[in-house]
Amino acid sequence: MVELFTKLGIPGPCPNFFVGNMMELMGKGKLVTEVMAEWENQFGLVYGYFRGTRATLVVRDAELIKDILVRNSSEFINRPHMIMNVPPLPYTLVGLRSQRWKEVRNTLSPTFSSAKIKQMLPIMSNCVQTTLEILKEKSKSEVRSGEQAVDAHKLFQGLACDVISACALAMKVNAQRDENDRFFRAVRGFLENAMGPFVKIALCFPLLATVxxxxxxxxxxSHEMTKMIMENVQTAMKIRRDNHSTSGSVPVDALQLMMDATVQEHSTSPPSESTTGSARSLALSDDEIVANAWVFILGGFETTSASLSFTCYLLSIHQDIQERLFTELKASFAADESPSYDQISELAFLDQVVCESLRLYPPVVSFVVRGMDKDCQIGPYHVPKNVGIQIPIWQVHHDPEIWSEPYRFDPDRFEDNAKKSYGNNMQWIPFGTGPRNCIGARFALLNLKFTLCSVLRKFKVVPASNHHSFKLKLKVPSVTIVPEEGIPLRFLPRIE
Incomplete structure (x- = not known):
């Protein structure tokens, strides 16, 4: 194990024979981002480590990142092979590989175009209306009985669950009102334990993967959550097909858009490898539709709720920036008005705030990874197949040579056309980049911006009175960085 990177002339921490470097990465007391920062300081911008028996090459050199994700993306189009092939993951954009991944990605891409996502804004609006009602009730309760701090992370987890369930799963969930909702609990439980003992054992002892x-x-x-999603989506698909054949009317949501993207007669299993030509490439199986609805909640639940929470936290401790943003919102739409898609798109300072928040707290810190099915050249290194390639997003976003005072919240970094420049130079890549970037990035950004517009137009966000010097404690239970102990904030109604 040790000899692999040594022979390649690549430095890195010494691995344990059985667990590789898992003890350092997942031990208590340090975040994975902190461990990787220490490794970078010790070994440089390119180094290797082991997740169990799996070799991983970390690359933070900007030109090499561009080679991997953009210039030579066809050589790095796959993610590493999955540790365990637990359905429905193999049928998702995360699990699919090579040609079939390209076909499904091309078929699903129009579902996440600006025009299609714009159609889902009314669903978001209904869910955010519940958020506003909850905050209004909290503020009235505060008048009667004293301060009522809101755990912003828990609140926005409920909102994210409601939005994604309604948009992608055809499920009516009441997570904002009922934190004990069965599906809500199942999603949180799955994500909190995504890197549980079964996965860790499979990483360290591949022969036990089947067990x-x-x-x-x-x-x-995952069992309860997956069963609920699969049964609900399959039932919804059948009902919609039956209704369409009789009435011709269909709802507008991501599930329906995925169904519409399948132009062939629907099938009940993935297209066979023997199927050729455009007929195969244009068809999604029912399994693939259900699987990608399933992965929607995994990809969007914690990333959206954490990003909303972190942004509100940053604005609460930077009142001057919050007031600048409020001034922009006030000039764009009235307090009793729901912002339109076009209005949101024109809010320049809102975009700067969101970009800076995503820089400071990127949604995922260890998910931009690539796998190779053959040997390849990365800069001066000849890297053998089956070595995973990881781009350390946290380190990219906090590099002091790129970002002056990298831990300072400064939305003006993104004024004018800076976002495009940072992205092109591989300095700001919260959703990855290249052909395998996050397909749901537009949806996530619209959800994030619409919620911020709606909440901040009506409420001023301040820290809870006993948390003015509150410093966030963070954790990375799987690939998303989240607050460890919640984020207590107060939402004070604005009086005009």
Missing amino acids: MEWALKTFGY
């Missing part, structure tokens, strides 16, 4: 697959399906937190 761990069975254990995960039988006892894992």
Whole structure:
């Protein structure tokens, strides 16, 4: 194990024979981002480590990142092979590989175009209306009985669950009003335990992967959530097809858009490898539709709720920036008006605030990874196949040579056309980049911006009175960085 990177002339921490560098990465007391920062300081911008028996090459050199994600993306089009093939993950854009991934990605891409996402704004608006009602009730309760701090992370987890369930799963969830909602609990449980013991054992002892697959399906937190999603989506698809054949009317949401993207007669299993030509490439199986609806909640739930929470936290401790943003919102739409898609698109300072928040707290810190099915050249290094390539987003976004005072919240970094420049130079890549970037980035940004517009137009966000010097404690339970102990904030109604 040690000899692999040594022979390549690539430095890195010394791995344990059985667990690789898992003890350092997942041990208590340090975040994975802190461990990787220490490794970078010690070994440089390119180094290797082991997740169990899996070799991973970390690359933070900007030109090499562009080679991997953009210039030579066809050589790095796949993610590493999955540790365990637990359905429905193999049928998702995360699990699909090579040609079939390209076909499904091309078929699904129009679902996440600006025009299509714009059609889902009314669904978001209904869910955010519940958020506003909850904050209004909290403010009235505060008048009667004293300060009522709101855990922003828990609030926005409920909102994210409601929005994604309504848009992608055809599920009516009441997570904002009921934190004990069965589906809400199942989603939170799954994400909190995504890197649980079954996965860790499979990483360290690949021969036990099949046994761990069975254990995960039988006892894992994902079982309840997956069963609920699959049953609900399959039922919704059948009802919609039956209704369409009689009435011709269909709802407008991501699930329907995925169904519409399948132009062939629907099938009940993935297209076979023997199927050729455009007929195969244009068809999504029912399994693939259900699987990608399933992955929508995994990809969007914690990333959206954490980003909303972090942004509100930053604005609460930077009142001058919050007031600048409020001034822009006030000039754009009235307090009793729901912002339109076009209005949101024209809010320049809002975009700067969101960009800076995503720089400071990128949604995922260890998910921009690539796998190779053959040997390849990365800069001066000849890297053998099956070595994973990881782009350390946190380190990219906090490089002091790129970002002056990298831990300072300064939206003016993104004024004018700076966002495009940073992105082109691989300095700001919160959603990845290149052909395998996050397909749901537009949806996530609209959800984030619409919620911020709606909340901040009506409420001023301040820290809870006993948390004015509050410093966030963070954790990375899987690939998303989230607050460890919640974010207590007060939302004070604005009086005009």
